[in-house]
Amino acid sequence: MGEYRLSDRGVYYTITQNRYKCNDCDRSFASQPLVSQHYRFVHLKKRPRERKCPKCDEKIPGYLRAFHLENKHGIPAPSCGACGKKFRYPSHVLQHQKKVHMGERNCLCNVCNKTFFDKLSLRLHMATHSTEKKFGCKVCGRCFRWENNLKDHVKIHVGDKRFVCKVCEKAFVQKSTLKQHTVRNHPGVDVF
Structure with missing residues (x-):
């Protein structure tokens, strides 16, 4: 439950709830070697030898x-x-x-009795039984249950609008918003 240092770059990860969270991008990992490898490859740009x-x-x-x-x-x-x-x-x-x-599944969910191949898959599944929203946006404070939802949300703040309407060329952050726009404004037009 603390922070650890990496040479002269300072603190680069924090341990919370038995996860190792990268302080530069908030990705979390199951072990210290994994967060260290991520930090070296992604943030220090040191590729494998x-x-x-x-x-x-x-x-x-x-x-x-x-x-x-x-x-x-x-x-x-x-x-x-x-x-x-x-x-x-x-x-x-x-x-x-x-x-x-072979469909081997030895890890059992104690809540719903669903089985999984490994502990990682089981741990990811356990989030479906929780209402905790532990992934928070640093810009607006909105919280999400899934890391991918936070990543999609952050695109709103950085203006990453990659979904463009074929009819009026209005751009959107999410595919679902483009679909909604098309149904409302251009009925009968194929979105994609």
Whole structure:
């Protein structure tokens, strides 16, 4: 329950309710290594270290190693025998197969008895049973239950209006607002 420092950049995360919240963008993570990785990659712009390929002199980030070995050297990337999806590590293939193809669900919700593959999925689901709105807008103070709803809302304040009416060219922050506008002002016109 406190703040921790990262070298000369100062405080970069806060621990609240067993979550590690980035102080620069308010994203939260399940562990300290995850918030640290996020901070390094996103805010400090320090990308993963590149390492030399064991077969050639090309330097590649670790997450692309399996794909590089397959594309450049013909060494197959670990893949799912059922659907052909490719992965970075063989352990990811097994996890994928348990979750997608075998439908393994060992984490039980004590409220509604619904089951989930992992604790992360269960934790995300638990928010559906709560009325707590823990994601607050720093501009106007409006609060939301889901982080994605807050992200959409913030677009209002920054003027991110990417949904444009085909008829009158009026722009909107949300697709639903454009649809509402079209129904009211241009009946019979296809929105998209």
